[in-house]
Amino acid sequence: MRRPTIADIARRAGVSQAAVSFALNGRPGVSAATRDRILAAADALGWQPNTAARSLSAAAAGAVGLAVARPARTLGVEPFFMQLISGIQAELSERGYALLLDLVEDVHAEASVHRRWWAERRVDGVLLVDLRTGDPRPEVLREIGMPAVLAGGPDPTGAVPGVWVDDARAMTAVVEHLHGLGHERLAHVSGPPVMEHSAHRAEAFGAAAGPEAARAATDFSDAEGAVATRGLLRRRPRPTAIVYDNDVMAVAGLSAARQAGLSVPGDLSVVAWEDSALCRLTHPTLTALTRDAFRFGAAAAARLLDLVRHGPGGGAVGDTEFELPELVVRESTAPPRPNGG
Amino acid sequence: MRRPTIADIARRAGVSQAAVSFALNGRPGVSAATRDRILAAADALGWQPNTAARSLSAAAAGAVGLAVARPARTLGVEPFFMQLISGIQAELSERGYALLLDLVEDVHAEASVHRRWWAERRVDGVLLVDLRTGDPRPEVLREIGMPAVLAGGPDPTGAVPGVWVDDARAMTAVVEHLHGLGHERLAHVSGPPVMEHSAHRAEAFGAAAGPEAARAATDFSDAEGAVATRGLLRRRPRPTAIVYDNDVMAVAGLSAARQAGLSVPGDLSVVAWEDSALCRLTHPTLTALTRDAFRFGAAAAARLLDLVRHGPGGGAVGDTEFELPELVVRESTAPPRPNGG
DNA sequence: ACGGGTTTATGAACCGGTTCAGCGACTTCC
DNA sequence: GGAAGTCGCTGAACCGGTTCATAAACCCGT
Numbered sequence: 001m002r003r004p005t006i007a008d009i010a011r012r013a014g015v016s017q018a019a020v021s022f023a024l025n026g027r028p029g030v031s032a033a034t035r036d037r038i039l040a041a042a043d044a045l046g047w048q049p050n051t052a053a054r055s056l057s058a059a060a061a062g063a064v065g066l067a068v069a070r071p072a073r074t075l076g077v078e079p080f081f082m083q084l085i086s087g088i089q090a091e092l093s094e095r096g097y098a099l100l101l102d103l104v105e106d107v108h109a110e111a112s113v114h115r116r117w118w119a120e121r122r123v124d125g126v127l128l129v130d131l132r133t134g135d136p137r138p139e140v141l142r143e144i145g146m147p148a149v150l151a152g153g154p155d156p157t158g159a160v161p162g163v164w165v166d167d168a169r170a171m172t173a174v175v176e177h178l179h180g181l182g183h184e185r186l187a188h189v190s191g192p193p194v195m196e197h198s199a200h201r202a203e204a205f206g207a208a209a210g211p212e213a214a215r216a217a218t219d220f221s222d223a224e225g226a227v228a229t230r231g232l233l234r235r236r237p238r239p240t241a242i243v244y245d246n247d248v249m250a251v252a253g254l255s256a257a258r259q260a261g262l263s264v265p266g267d268l269s270v271v272a273w274e275d276s277a278l279c280r281l282t283h284p285t286l287t288a289l290t291r292d293a294f295r296f297g298a299a300a301a302a303r304l305l306d307l308v309r310h311g312p313g314g315g316a317v318g319d320t321e322f323e324l325p326e327l328v329v330r331e332s333t334a335p336p337r338p339n340g341g
Numbered sequence: 342m343r344r345p346t347i348a349d350i351a352r353r354a355g356v357s358q359a360a361v362s363f364a365l366n367g368r369p370g371v372s373a374a375t376r377d378r379i380l381a382a383a384d385a386l387g388w389q390p391n392t393a394a395r396s397l398s399a400a401a402a403g404a405v406g407l408a409v410a411r412p413a414r415t416l417g418v419e420p421f422f423m424q425l426i427s428g429i430q431a432e433l434s435e436r437g438y439a440l441l442l443d444l445v446e447d448v449h450a451e452a453s454v455h456r457r458w459w460a461e462r463r464v465d466g467v468l469l470v471d472l473r474t475g476d477p478r479p480e481v482l483r484e485i486g487m488p489a490v491l492a493g494g495p496d497p498t499g500a501v502p503g504v505w506v507d508d509a510r511a512m513t514a515v516v517e518h519l520h521g522l523g524h525e526r527l528a529h530v531s532g533p534p535v536m537e538h539s540a541h542r543a544e545a546f547g548a549a550a551g552p553e554a555a556r557a558a559t560d561f562s563d564a565e566g567a568v569a570t571r572g573l574l575r576r577r578p579r580p581t582a583i584v585y586d587n588d589v590m591a592v593a594g595l596s597a598a599r600q601a602g603l604s605v606p607g608d609l610s611v612v613a614w615e616d617s618a619l620c621r622l623t624h625p626t627l628t629a630l631t632r633d634a635f636r637f638g639a640a641a642a643a644r645l646l647d648l649v650r651h652g653p654g655g656g657a658v659g660d661t662e663f664e665l666p667e668l669v670v671r672e673s674t675a676p677p678r679p680n681g682g
Numbered sequence: 683a684c685g686g687g688t689t690t691a692t693g694a695a696c697c698g699g700t701t702c703a704g705c706g707a708c709t710t711c712c
Numbered sequence: 713g714g715a716a717g718t719c720g721c722t723g724a725a726c727c728g729g730t731t732c733a734t735a736a737a738c739c740c741g742t
Binding site (some may be wrong): 346348358359361362363366377391392394395396397398399591 | 697698699700701702
Binding site (some may be wrong): 007021048052055056058098 | 728729732
């Protein structure tokens with residue numbers, strides 16, 4: 001059976017199509033009585049707006065996009081993303097927007113997806129994650145003029161407003177926790193320095209733990225996390241605590257330490273940057289920095305919709321700070337052994 | 342600057358809009374020379390079709406939907422989903438389709454998302470995962486007539502074609518592996534019996550391992566996986582091998598066994614149904630049943646696009662079987678100790 | 683009773699593509 | 713040489729909404 005259109009509603013309610021449109025969109029121009037009659041007719045017919053038609057005249061897609069440039073392998077293991085997407089989703093569907101998802105190879109592919117989406121009018125804006133140094137995306141977005149919000153900003157070029165977390169302050173809190181336990185030789189296993197947020201954390205770690213503190217950079221994978229851990233544990237004097245930039249590497253580091261004959265937290269304390277079920281599955285359970293990825297996603301989505309609906313002028317301007325992550329202390333952090341090196 | 346439309350191309354090439362449309366879509370009705378001229382003009386202007394306009398006249402959205410009814414918590418930890426989505430994506434974007442994602446509470450919410458998407462003409466079809474017993478979705482889809490494919494079928498009601506994996510045969514292979522090692526007392530920790538695929542596996546386990554083999558049902562979470570493990574290990578005689586329905590529970594079971602003073606694989610062999618980085622992060626590494634979730638997703642997407650483009654009549658009919666999962670033997674399975682009674 | 687303002691409703695244009703009937707011009711065939 | 717068919721292209725309708733100029737109906741005060 002053919003899907004009902006506003007013409008069907010108009011016929012049924014005995015009014016013009018224009019009146020139906022006004023009534024359905026809550027605009028002035030129809031009396032209360034007529035409005036009710038129209039709404040009743042629409043309801044009786046089970047009418048739903050045709051997105052294509054609406055998009056065509058409104059010049060708005062009613063959807064936002066998220067293109068992610070990370071290997072699916074990594075994405076899958078980190079619960080963070082799904083939580084983030086879930087939060088984005090919640091905010092969008094509440095306001096009647098849909099989410100377009102694309103998983104691509106790299107940021108250049110992501111930029112061309114953005115271009116295509118915008119040219120095809122598939123989306124009204126996009127969310128960005130994982131800003132890199134020299135990232136082509138902000139420039140492309142400014143060039144084509146598409147609304148965008150960076151989840152995990154701020155964007156140093158200032159082209160894209162961000163919803164961001166103060167990683168530096170969080171890192172300071174982590175280091176203070178370890179200092180408070182009596183640790184003096186800390187180490188940091190970071191992600192790729194090309195990732196802005198990873199670089200920020202590494203920098204903050206250096207500032208808080210001292211320039212002599214050991215660091216190692218990885219690609220966020222469990223494999224490189226293990227390699228980095230083995231490297232750090234060979235140092236003399238040996239670090240007594242390691243901070244990992246994600247949960248996957250922390251778990252891998254745990255295994256590496258055990259294989260090196262070290263006990264956690266007896267010989268080595270471990271902190272994971274992102275919390276997840278993973279951190280509670282291990283033995284010992286991992287002390288972790290937890291943030292509400294769901295609400296983070298929701299906040300970023302809300303900011304984007306603001307931008308989409310009110311333009312760069314209206315609503316909030318510039319970057320929005322999100323609440324500080326909280327350190328959940330579990331079994332993997334303890335005071336260092338007195339004889340510990 | 343205004344985005345170019347076919348009218349702009351027509352003007353530039355000195356032809357009618359209709360000719361432009363024919364040329365751009367590779368239809369007959371224009372000479373080769375004219376076609377070239379039009380394509381050159383389109384290229385020069387950087388034209389891209391407006392999705393809304395195209396959808397409106399073609400009565401097709403150029404997108405497919407995936408609504409997932411699982412708590413985000415669970416979703417995040419299982420790499421399977423991201424791999425699946427990634428595979429779906431790859432297939433779709435190759436054919437110019439977009440993916441709409443929605444994360445919802447339960448299958449009823451999912452069914453209403455399907456209704457809305459279809460009514461709004463947002464998608465041309467949907468993919469289904471996690472079929473439940475008495476699932477409302479196939480019936481709703483048949484009612485509204487929307488193309489759909491079940492990833493993980495087959496659908497027992499026959500309303501929705503499926504791309505499926507022969508879980509029963511895979512389970513038999515797992516049991517044979519354990520029997521081959523000398524295990525005689527096997528146990529199975531399954532997901533919720535209300536999940537069709539989980540029920541199938543449990544059934545196949547019973548058939549292969551014998552009716553006296555121990556089973557426990559869970560909600561797929563690490564918590565219930567640990568509880569089920571403790572319960573099974575209290576039995577006398579104790580099982581010497583446990584098969585877990587996902588990787589998360591297998592890891593949790595590993596911890597539970599260790600806490601109960603048992604060594605793996607010395608006292609207990611462990612097999613995980615789904616493979617992931619998780620299985621390689623633990624100590625010992627986990628023997629796991631691995632399937633190519635990426636290609637599985639791609640296969641399901643391809644099947645759906647077939648349905649969308651050629652209708653239920655054309656192309657493949659009914660269910661499509663996907664290749665059998667492969668058992669990757671790692672450290673967690675070994676012959677039982679002779680005294681292990 | 684009448685001018686001016688407001689409320690309510692309509693017809694028609696418009697968004698950007700697709701599609702189809704129709705019309706010259708050109709080829710083919712007898 | 714003329715009928716029939718094919719090719720290349722155009723004009724206009726159409727998809728299903730939104731929007732705006734305009735008009736009819738109504739209200740008010742004088």
